[in-house]
Amino acid sequence: MKRDQWENAIRENYHAVLERITQAARRAGRSPESVRLIVVTKGQPLFKAEAAVRAGARDLGENYPEEGMEKMLAITRPDVHWHMIGHVQRRKARLVVAHYDMMHSLDSLALAQRLNRLAAEARRMLPVLLEFNVGGESSKFGWPAWDEAQWEALLPDIEGVLACEHLLVQGVMTVPPPVASPEAERPYFQQLRRLRDFLAQRFPKATWDELSMGMSADFEVAVEEGATLVRVGTAILGPRPPK
Secondary structure, three states: OOHHHHHHHHHHHHHHHHHHHHHHHHHOOOOHHHOEEEEEOOOOOHHHHHHHHHHOOOEEEEOOHHHHHHHHHHOOOOOOEEEEOOOOOHHHHHHHHHHOOEEEEEOOHHHHHHHHHHHHHHOOOEEEEEEEEOOOOOOOOOEEOOOHHHHHHHHHHHHHHHOOOOEEEEEEEOOOOOOOOHHHHHHHHHHHHHHHHHHHHHOOOOOOOEEEOOOOOOHHHHHHOOOOEEEEOHHHHOOOOOO
16 A cells, blocks of 8 residues: 555544544443543554644554654654553663653553652653553563452552652553453453552542553443543554564
């Protein structure tokens, strides 16, 4: 497909996904405006990210700090917000603090403490979401949260994160296991929502408004279960080119 064809396809896809979010929100009795669409540009060429912005996207998500920075150099609009949604190695934390508007994938107390030190040096507050592993997959990052009986054991770490004065905890995030159908993801989204409510009860002074869950294959179910941030890539930008 030529670039001008991609331009039209991305515009159509972007608005189709917005409409599907609207319908899912209404089915759940929610305002569509309560859901933000993060267009995942991970692994995509720059021209597709630029086409998404021209289509109306203002929130872009990246998995790798350096790759996102390359796109930032070209997309300099001040109203475009960059989200780090992938696992971040501690040695890459400085890049996140310096260049990203929100981090969805804070997955350990050690990383939180490093981000906090770097944010203090940069004199900024970094909005973050806490990532939880709700499916028990060894390949996934995040605090272990698949067994509700073990949630109490998570509290010391969460308290430590909340003590980081330069991190603004906004809510929680997950990447559930791949399953055969979007409906099969529903229990994982429900699990994250229950965990968010559990944490809100234990730490009522903190902010737990955001639920970052749902991707291209299942974002409508995620919205029905309360997602406030959905991370959609291929449904808008098409498949990622081979590396």
